[in-house]
Amino acid sequence: MTAVTSVVWAGGRLRDPREPVVAGTDPGYTTGLGLFETCAVVGGRAFALTRHLDRLASSSAALGLPPVDDAEVRAAVAAVLAASGPEVGRLRVTVTAGPPAAEPGEPGDPGAGPALVVAAGPAPVRGPAHVVRSRWVRNERSPLAGHKSTSYAADVLALAAAVRAGGDEALLANTRGALCEGTTSNVLAEVHGELLTPALSSGCLPGVTRALALAWAAEAGLPVREAREDELPWRVVDDVRAGRAGLALAGSLRGVVGVEVVEGAPVAVGPVTAALASLFRARAADDLDP
Known part of the structure; x- marks a missing residue:
């Protein structure tokens, strides 16, 4: 994939940054019930990723959010950083409860789980x-x-x-x-x-x-x-x-x-x-x- 300024992963794959990725029924959108972690990107790697994911897991448990699979997050981070250019200096991992699961016999995803979005872009430029x-x-x-x-x-x-x-x-x-x-x-x-x-x-x-x-x-x-x-x-x-x-x-x-x-x-x-x-x-x- 061609390196771009902003790279987004959601729903199991890389996405066009302009593509909608959050369901309108997701509590992260409707109530703000979600978590995020921001890492610096240094030489194409996320700094202190393990510590950030440990805090994400701890906060998810504290707020009653479903746990997100550590391996899935790491795979998403790797995919995003591999598709990123040298201008990328910030990585954000966002997790919400995801849209409510469908009831048996109703349309939708009966196995709905946490929604994971990983995005990378340039770090802010700051003075003193x-x-x-x-x-x-x-x-x-x-x-x-x-x-x-x-x-x-x-x-x-x-x-x-x-x-x-x-x-x-x-x-x-x-x-x-x-x-x-x-x-x-x-x-x-x-x-x-x-x-x-x-x-x-x-x-x-x-x-x-x-x-x-x-x-x-x-x-x-x-x-x-x-x-x-x-x-x-x-x-x-x-x-x-x-x-x-x-x-x-x-x-x-x-x-x-x-x-x-x-x-x-x-x-x-x-x-x-x-x-x-x-x-x-x-x-x-x-x-x-x-």
């Missing part, structure tokens, strides 16, 4: 990380907290507001008034010589990049850890903007990067952040499926 605080919050008690749900409109709106304000990421507090995460990334604050990331109890996503950063930092002896519940109040962003603290973002497409602008104010990247970013780049280059 520029964050803007959102006026909306993450509900850490939501059943969707900690899962990459296709019910993503709140994040889309928060990010769009940040972009209108000149940024490229929106920061979210949780309902307890603590720093939680970004719309597309986990966050880490550099405070008093340590780099702290909100605990999962804050409602943040258990990010693949976040987990790798914590593990690799521990092995390297860098002062990077999960924060205690009271260590990262929302006002820490004021400290970052005033130069009293630093901030980093961690995500599948970003890797680990230091924030350089907070709501229009240039800020310095801290030394621990810089060391972690360098370490992450080196370790990720050594192993594409850590």
Whole structure:
């Protein structure tokens, strides 16, 4: 197949990207009940694919979605990446419950199962990380907290507001008034010589990049850890903007990067952040499926 900018696999085969692939009765379309994973594509391979698929399986069980076959996902990923060109830098795996199965004697598919769509395309082009605080919050008690749900409109709106304000990421507090995460990334604050990331109890996503950063930092002896519940109040962003603290973002497409602008104010990247970013780049280059 000729390499194209966007490649889509659904229903057991590669598709024209303009071809409809989701049934109108699929809960992923009608109610937003679905999950997705996004991987960076490096040298034609999906980075940390095993970790992403493990999280997908865990979230599927937590939300009561039917499990998707791991071998099928991997075969679909391989087919998509084989058909992709060098401009492709992002892979997305989306899973929903699929259309309801037909009752005996009725038209339709009595064996309907989860719907799987795998798509690849160019990664977004970003400049220096520029964050803007959102006026909306993450509900850490939501059943969707900690899962990459296709019910993503709140994040889309928060990010769009940040972009209108000149940024490229929106920061979210949780309902307890603590720093939680970004719309597309986990966050880490550099405070008093340590780099702290909100605990999962804050409602943040258990990010693949976040987990790798914590593990690799521990092995390297860098002062990077999960924060205690009271260590990262929302006002820490004021400290970052005033130069009293630093901030980093961690995500599948970003890797680990230091924030350089907070709501229009240039800020310095801290030394621990810089060391972690360098370490992450080196370790990720050594192993594409850590």
